[in-house]
Amino acid sequence: MSAPTAPADVVAKWEAHFPREELETLALAGYGNRLGFGTRPALLVVDATYSFCGAEPLPIRDAIAVNRRSCGDRAWAALEYIRELLAAARAAGIPVVYSAMRDPVDPAYEPGLWGAKNTRGVEDGGSPGEGRDNEILDEIAPGPGEIVFAKDKPSLFVGTGLPGYLVARGVDSLIICGGTSSGCVYATAVDGFSHNYRVAVAREASFDRVDTPHWAALLDIDMKYGDVVGTAEVVAHLAALRTRA
Template identity: 40%
Template sequence: MDVTREQNYLGVFDGKVGFGARPAVVVIDFTLAYTTPGSPFYAEGVVRAVRDTVPLLAAARRAGIPVIHTKVMYHPSGADGGWFVRKVPALRKLVPGEPLAEIDPAVAPLPEEVVIVKQYPSPFFGTPLAPMLAALGVDTLILAGCSTSGCVRAGALDGVQHGYRVVVPRECVGDRHDAPHDANLFDINAKYGDVVGREEVVAYLSGLTARAA
């Protein structure tokens, strides 16, 4: 009997983790490299995701929860990029002083929000993110950013492996092609966290705001 992809996952890969009590939003690599036409990394899907993340950030800030941003940047020699920059040579352009390496102003960090500089896909790998989240008492990661099939997926995988509930608002992540975007959202939702609508996340954050008032 032929079964659909969804039927093949029922009862095994359809669990839910839900929201915890102490969330943080991690905004992964929403830089001008992805939103500037003509850039090697430009992706319309990321432009949409940046736009759709603005209300999410507003809700997180009203709730007073941590908002942490990441961006990718390398030494001009590229030595800190290892084989990653050899596999993807266009990354070598993301060096200090390069405007494309900076976060898109539409989702600009506030002065009190930490910006983590990373060299590899996961926001956890080689960064202070894990100890920072532990010190803040965070139990839930809300992931926005790009690309869905790269750094967001890596963040979801490492997030669950570090012991966090992982939630991905689907409108707030983007990629350069629908196929890897959709496939990776499906896989994240099946194995590593919950992929939900942005408004569900905003409603959850609004509830935290109301309880704190």
């Protein structure tokens, strides 16, 4: 029996970052279909805090010398695209949700096994003089009525009020951005898919410390759990929703 032909668009979309043969294998295995956008989306801005971004766009090694959770100038490059998404979401009147890691001084803080997988110990804040590690950057601060869920785990769905919040607002799809692509964005995308939401991750509005896990996580989401799309495509979709409304 002859092998099926790999969809050319699946290969073309990712061949700048992965071997063509591997992409063809994924396509031949049937991965990479588009889910498409829903009609009642929510925008999730994951962990765009001073801890993960830093107070200024430093090169990554300089950034982690200040705060070892920081993604440095990679995060700041993504912030420009996050601002575009926020403006489009607010104009369309869709729910906007932020997440931030729970502050260790919070009595509800439950670190679990975080300390077993890194040498940082308790996340005690690493922005000297700032004291704002787990706050959203001022440049993309929440607007009126926009909620920030504190979380202890990678996924925004775990141990937060997000599931009930989405149900109460009739949300049918998620647009996800923020960081890190291979950590909390990835975990939130998989859990969103597992809760039967259509998932879209805005490519340029997501960030990580280094390239390999960043692109690998985005590829895996795009193949199995959602659509990784350009920010401009998301903005156009939200503009169309606003027009129809």
